[in-house]
Amino acid sequence: MNPEYARHPIRVLADYALKGAVVLVFVFPFLWMISTSLQTFRETMAFPPTWLPASPQWQNFVHAMKAGPFLTYARNSVVVTASIIALQLVVMIPAAYAFAKYRFPGRNALFGLVLLAFMIPGQVTFIPVYLMLADWGLIRTLLPQILPFLSSAFGIFLLRQYFMQIAEEIVEAARLDNASEAKIIWRLMIPMSTPALATIALFSFVSHWNDYFWPLIMTDSNAVRPLTLGIAMLRETEGISNWHILMAGNVVLVVPILIVYLFCSQQIVKAFVYSGIK
Amino acid sequence: MPSRGWWPLLRPYVMIAPAMAGIGLFVLYPIFYLIKLSFYKYNLMNKAKSKYIGLDNYHQIFTRGDFYQALGNTALYTVGVVVCTMVLSLLAALWLKRKSRWNRIVQAGIFTPHIVSIVSIALLWMWLMEPNQGLLNYLFKLFGLPPSAWLQSSKTALLSVILVSVWQGIGYYTLIIVAALQSIPPTIYEAAALDNASRTNVFFRITLPLLSPQLFFILVIMTIGSFKVFDTVQVMTGGGPNGATSTIVYYIYQFRTTNIGYSAATGVVLMAIIGLLTFLYFRLLARKVHYQ
Numbered sequence: 017m018n019p020e021y022a023r024h025p026i027r028v029l030a031d032y033a034l035k036g037a038v039v040l041v042f043v044f045p046f047l048w049m050i051s052t053s054l055q056t057f058r059e060t061m062a063f064p065p066t067w068l069p070a071s072p073q074w075q076n077f078v079h080a081m082k083a084g085p086f087l088t089y090a091r092n093s094v095v096v097t098a099s100i101i102a103l104q105l106v107v108m109i110p111a112a113y114a115f116a117k118y119r120f121p122g123r124n125a126l127f128g129l130v131l132l133a134f135m136i137p138g139q140v141t142f143i144p145v146y147l148m149l150a151d152w153g154l155i156r157t158l159l160p161q162i163l164p165f166l167s168s169a170f171g172i173f174l175l176r177q178y179f180m181q182i183a184e185e186i187v188e189a190a191r192l193d194n195a196s197e198a199k200i201i202w203r204l205m206i207p208m209s210t211p212a213l214a215t216i217a218l219f220s221f222v223s224h225w226n227d228y229f230w231p232l233i234m235t236d237s238n239a240v241r242p243l244t245l246g247i248a249m250l251r252e253t254e255g256i257s258n259w260h261i262l263m264a265g266n267v268v269l270v271v272p273i274l275i276v277y278l279f280c281s282q283q284i285v286k287a288f289v290y291s292g293i294k
Numbered sequence: 295m296p297s298r299g300w301w302p303l304l305r306p307y308v309m310i311a312p313a314m315a316g317i318g319l320f321v322l323y324p325i326f327y328l329i330k331l332s333f334y335k336y337n338l339m340n341k342a343k344s345k346y347i348g349l350d351n352y353h354q355i356f357t358r359g360d361f362y363q364a365l366g367n368t369a370l371y372t373v374g375v376v377v378c379t380m381v382l383s384l385l386a387a388l389w390l391k392r393k394s395r396w397n398r399i400v401q402a403g404i405f406t407p408h409i410v411s412i413v414s415i416a417l418l419w420m421w422l423m424e425p426n427q428g429l430l431n432y433l434f435k436l437f438g439l440p441p442s443a444w445l446q447s448s449k450t451a452l453l454s455v456i457l458v459s460v461w462q463g464i465g466y467y468t469l470i471i472v473a474a475l476q477s478i479p480p481t482i483y484e485a486a487a488l489d490n491a492s493r494t495n496v497f498f499r500i501t502l503p504l505l506s507p508q509l510f511f512i513l514v515i516m517t518i519g520s521f522k523v524f525d526t527v528q529v530m531t532g533g534g535p536n537g538a539t540s541t542i543v544y545y546i547y548q549f550r551t552t553n554i555g556y557s558a559a560t561g562v563v564l565m566a567i568i569g570l571l572t573f574l575y576f577r578l579l580a581r582k583v584h585y586q
Binding site for chain 2 (some may be wrong): 025032033038039041042043045047049052060061062063064083092097106107108110111113114115118120123124129130131133135136139141142143145146148164167168169172181197220225226227228229232233243244247248251259262263266269270271273274279281282284285288289
């Protein structure tokens with residue numbers, strides 16, 4: 017409560033110990049996953065558990081990656097996530113600008129629709145969306161995983177807030193200098209709102225890279241499946257008791273994100289807090 | 295250029311057109327389509343054979359035991375997740391609110407699971423909860439507790455899923471509450487200290503009321519999010535054992551190919567529940583703003 021509050025050294029020590037223990041509760045499972053991924057089957061079956069493998073079994077990774085077309089899965093994950101982020105930005109920037117800086121009949125009603133879309137989850141609409149995309153003959157392509165996320169209601173909402181905070185005088189001054197609206201957006205709005213754009217892109221990256229529900233519904237062949245589905249399918253191809261192989265697959269999915277997190281945890285944390293408060 | 299006159303009028307609409315087209319096509323139109331489907335016995339193979347059956351699907355939903363089981367599980371899950379996450383993240387936030395290097399590290403640590411895919415989290419916890427070789431039962435044994443069947447018994451399966459969701463969610467909500475706590479002006483606390491207010495008094499009379507808008511926001515986000523629970527259940531238990539962890543979205547998912555109309559009707563029910571929760575949220579929020 018108040019920092020000057022006199023603290024006994026033992027209390028300080030206990031506080032640190034408790035902090036260490038709490039971090040361990042949240043981080044240890046990931047370390048355990050890595051350890052298991054390097055153990056032999058026999059080691060994983062031992063009780064009490066084997067904390068560290070006698071010699072790291074790197075071939076578990078080879079084994080896991082050979083269980084399915086993992087290069088294809090990885091490529092699909094990258095293509096889908098990158099396309100979503102790029103498309104969302106292209107669609108959302110002009111929309112957010114129009115909602116923030118123009119007055120036009122129907123503006124509030126149309127923005128109301130954006131907010132409504134924000135509240136309708138994919139878990140409600142997935143059946144009709146699937147039928148529609150199947151009608152269009154797209155199920156064998158990556159488009160069903162990309163197109164439905166074309167407009168991010170969350171992104172439009174956040175970016176509009178940000179654009180609205182940019183003073184009208186600055187925009188007016190640019191207009192007096194005969195800058196076109198496109199130039200104002202490109203040279204003024206985008207550079208001035210990079211924190212918001214970074215937050216939105218990061219958010220999109222984390223949620224679509226990790227997405228499981230939507231690709232599960234929208235895919236019926238390995239050619240279009242992303243990594244999350246590939247890893248989950250290891251349960252069927254490898255059997256549920258081969259934990260060393262399952263965890264090796266899991267490491268492939270998790271470690272890239274954990275490495276990114278290790279290096280920019282503060283930015284990621286800020287982005288999530290920002291999105292939660294607005 | 296003749297465009298001078300009408301272009302500025304048209305421009306905003308052109309700029310929002312792609313975004314609105316996306317929303318119209320993938321959110322608004324599907325809602326109407328969903329409602330329409332819910333009145334049909336839909337034939338996936340041959341659409342011409344689909345038959346209008348009125349409210350039959352809804353009638354079926356509300357007379358079937360497995361729907362009530364899924365609804366009950368979802369409600370239990372939601373209450374469990376919301377209560378545990380709220381209490382634990384509030385405690386964690388009060389404990390970690392001071393800006394210091396260590397507190398930042400702990401916050402980053404407990405936030406870690408939030409950025410990892412639920413599939414990975416689920417697989418990882420299935421391994422930890424493995425009844426024979428799992429680490430959790432080993433720890434139980436160390437402390438002299440009887441081993442648990444975790445996901446494999448209908449008594450503990452839902453509880454196990456709740457545990458995983460709480461573990462994954464706490465970090466995010468702690469961060470939001472910490473940010474809210476840090477935005478409370480310190481002068482208020484200084485004034486309370488001058489008045490010799492006790493710590494419990496400060497908490498219940500100052501901290502909690504000032505925090506209430508954010509706590510309320512979190513409550514709503516969490517409730518709606520919990521009602522949509524699917525991934526953990528699909529990966530960890532497949533709704534089992536014996537439907538003990540079947541949830542509404544999992545239920546919809548199960549019928550998505552075999553009985554589309556029925557599945558759609560359940561989707562409409564879910565939408566109504568979420569709509570009701572959102573409506574209640576705005577009503578309560580409006581009242582709150584009034585009072586202050």
